[in-house]
Amino acid sequence: MTHPGTSLREQLWSPVQNSTLWLGWWLHGLLSTDDLIDAFQDVQGPAHVLRTDPAADDPFDGRLGQAGSRPTGLVDLFHAVREVTRDAPVGLAERPLVGLALAGAGDPPPLPAGSNGAVAVTETGAGITVADADPDVTHVAVPRVLDRSLVEWTWYRCEGRGVPAPVLGPGDADRMLRDATDRAAGLVAASGTPPVRHTAPRLAVGALSDAFGLPGLPPGVSTRAAKLMARADVVASIIEVTRSSNAGAGLDPLLLPLSRAVRTARTTAVDHAMRELLR
Template structure:
């Protein structure tokens, strides 16, 4: 008996791009004193949405002694919480960044202790922001959920335990993986007799989606190598979506799943590299 073919668990755009990517960088820039609180509030409002709330997952313990219980919360509370847990965390190029991008999808596990509620939440949503702690075996993670299309509800999870050993890529390695995966997928799709993009204006379709994936902007001073890698991921993500919107799109999942994984690798690598470059 053969196992079922994997499918895209989330919508395609959630698999290929999340505003959490850009929000992680804005948050990191603020933590390192490169932005004012007003600027980070404006950035989160533009990137994620106009209204935000913060809750603490009851199954993760409450690192804030119930401070947020029973009252409305917002972005200022979120930023204060991140500042509090990272205040004594080590800061160097060799240490884990104060914040990081966590993505999950078929073939990918988030950089969090396995089996924890935080890891499960990232798998369920597809994206989250990891937050460092002075204790190397404690990782916090913020997971957003859109409520009623207007409110971004952030849930704070505290996870304990060693983080799974993950392969660390340089921007050059991640870019190579992305290019090789793209070439392999294109060759396999062609060999199957499929046309990977619609006949009507594929370049315009890819360009329009690239604009979608690439918005909104990034904080000033992000490493050019990181920007280039995220831009290439935007283009590949757009090609994947255009391919799946073609007449044969649903039959291409088994070709596109490895490519979507390469896109996620590129994005997490780009964010990690940008955060480390701040310390050089």
């Protein structure tokens, strides 16, 4: 289950989606560090602090200098990502250097079950996975908004094979999203639920879609990935507008598979965009 403090919107969209792509573009030499800092501040917030898993002696395995040295800021986060991915294999058959981890009700993150990183992503809804040279090690940076201007990132080192994520192309993920939308609409109609009433529903969906889509993606993201994320934005907006209607949260059991399809579409789009950089 998702942590009670995680809102529906955080389950359906997180700025971590966009931040993962900006970070990947930087790792592949397509952005300067200054551009990356600007992007993270625009996407996530103006101030950042980096912590490490309090249960781990050294989650960086000695790769960030002397024992006991702990990074504390945004530049340190980028340095940590650079160091742990330095010897990670790069190729279409390999896992991307960074990826998007999302979690929701009945939908665990692609991390070793029970690991501190998996628990943190489940509680917050999203994190950035970072590859390691060791295929049995995955790092994850998980953000929490402490207030309107400060984002706290916590770095976790996870050992073991994670829950396998669905291996889908953007076309498959898009069809899954369409099918889930059609099934949800049919179930809502069959349930006898009164028609959804919402003030200017098209305007509400459009406004939420715009909010989900901001503040943008790095230049050169594949068209298929961008379109898939945009479709996920629209469906996520429909879910939120539906839940704020007269029917309210009573439709949750019918919308749960649709929410899972939205998360699958987002993780697939990020994965596809990262792999397209290698073609």
